[in-house]
Structure formats: structure tokens, C-alpha cells
Amino acid sequence: MPPGTYLRKRREAAGIRIGEVARQVALMSFGIRPYQTGQILFELVAAEDDRTTLSPPQTALLQHVFPFDRTIYGQLVDLALADPQTLPHLPQPRICTRCACSWNDPCRSTIGTSDGSFFILPCAWTSGPEIDGKEPLCSACAHAPAPGTITIIPTPTNPAKEPA
Numbered sequence: 001m002p003p004g005t006y007l008r009k010r011r012e013a014a015g016i017r018i019g020e021v022a023r024q025v026a027l028m029s030f031g032i033r034p035y036q037t038g039q040i041l042f043e044l045v046a047a048e049d050d051r052t053t054l055s056p057p058q059t060a061l062l063q064h065v066f067p068f069d070r071t072i073y074g075q076l077v078d079l080a081l082a083d084p085q086t087l088p089h090l091p092q093p094r095i096c097t098r099c100a101c102s103w104n105d106p107c108r109s110t111i112g113t114s115d116g117s118f119f120i121l122p123c124a125w126t127s128g129p130e131i132d133g134k135e136p137l138c139s140a141c142a143h144a145p146a147p148g149t150i151t152i153i154p155t156p157t158n159p160a161k162e163p164a
């Protein structure tokens with residue numbers, strides 16, 4: 001997966017527009033003033049289109065806006081820049097082909113229960129080279145619900161909400 005595609009898929013999985021990402025980066029960064037949002041947007045679009053790559057300080061800032069794994073991004077940049085002769089020998093990070101989540105950056109589904117409590121359920125691998133020989137796919141993409149959605153498990157009766 002190209003590094004720019006990785007960034008775009010993680011941003012889309014978080015449900016945030018690229019212009020909003022630029023605005024939030026501009027607001028938080030020392031030395032870069034909010035009026036440079038347009039320049040930040042230009043850089044982000046170029047990075048997603050693989051016309052440039054982001055530096056480690058840039059990805060450190062970006063990680064505060066939406067979740068992704070900076071190590072994975074760095075590996076994908078290295079793979080994109082690698083000599084084609086050495087490419088087959090380099091390790092390929094395992095990334096969900098649909099949402100680009102990974103081991104240290106899983107999808108998190110909030111599962112509600114009938115008593116009003118909830119818990120966070122990280123995704124797991126449902127496909128992969130060593131599972132079924134297919135491309136990696138995570139459980140959040142393989143099954144509904146989509147990443148980040150809230151699922152309330154219905155119960156037949158809920159005494160607390162019965163009319164008096």
C-alpha cells in the first residue's frame with residue numbers, strides 16, 4: 001500500500017475531511033500560524049497523492065488529529081523509496097486492505113449493553129496470508145458495524161424504562 005493511500009484510508013476511517021485536518025494541525029502547531037492552513041492543506045493533499053512524504057515531526061502532529069501508526073507510515077515510505085531489487089526482502093507491514101488499521105492501531109467499536117454500560121472492542125484479523133491466503137482484512141471491515149459506530153445490543157425488556 002502506498003504511504004499516501006495509507007494516510008487517506010486512516011483519515012477516511014476516522015470520518016474527517018482533509019480540510020478539517022489542516023485546520024486542526026494549524027491550530028495546534030507552534031511556529032505555524034493559522035493563516036497557513038492553506039499551505040498545510042496543500043502538503044496534506046500532496047502526501048495523500050504520494051507526491052511528497054511527511055516528516056516524522058509532521059506525522060507526530062498529524063497523529064493528534066486522527067489515529068494511525070507512525071511506524072507503519074515510515075515503513076511504507078521506506079518501501080516506496082526502496083530499490084526494486086531489495087524490495088522483496090523488506091518486511092511488509094500487515095495493514096487492513098480496506099480501512100488500513102494495524103496491530104497497534106485497531107478499529108475500536110463501542111458495544112453498548114442492556115444495563116447501560118459499554119465496552120470498547122478492538123478489531124481482529126479475519127483474513128490474511130497465514131489465515132486464508134488472502135489479503136489482510138479486519139473484523140470491523142469484514143462484518144457490520146463499520147469502524148467507530150456504536151452498536152446497542154437490544155434486550156426484550158428493560159425494567160428501568162418500563163412506564164410506571
Ligand SMILES: [Zn+2]
Nearest residue numbers: 096099138141
Ligand atoms: Zn479494516
Ligand SMILES: [Zn+2]
Nearest residue numbers: 101107123138
Ligand atoms: Zn480494523
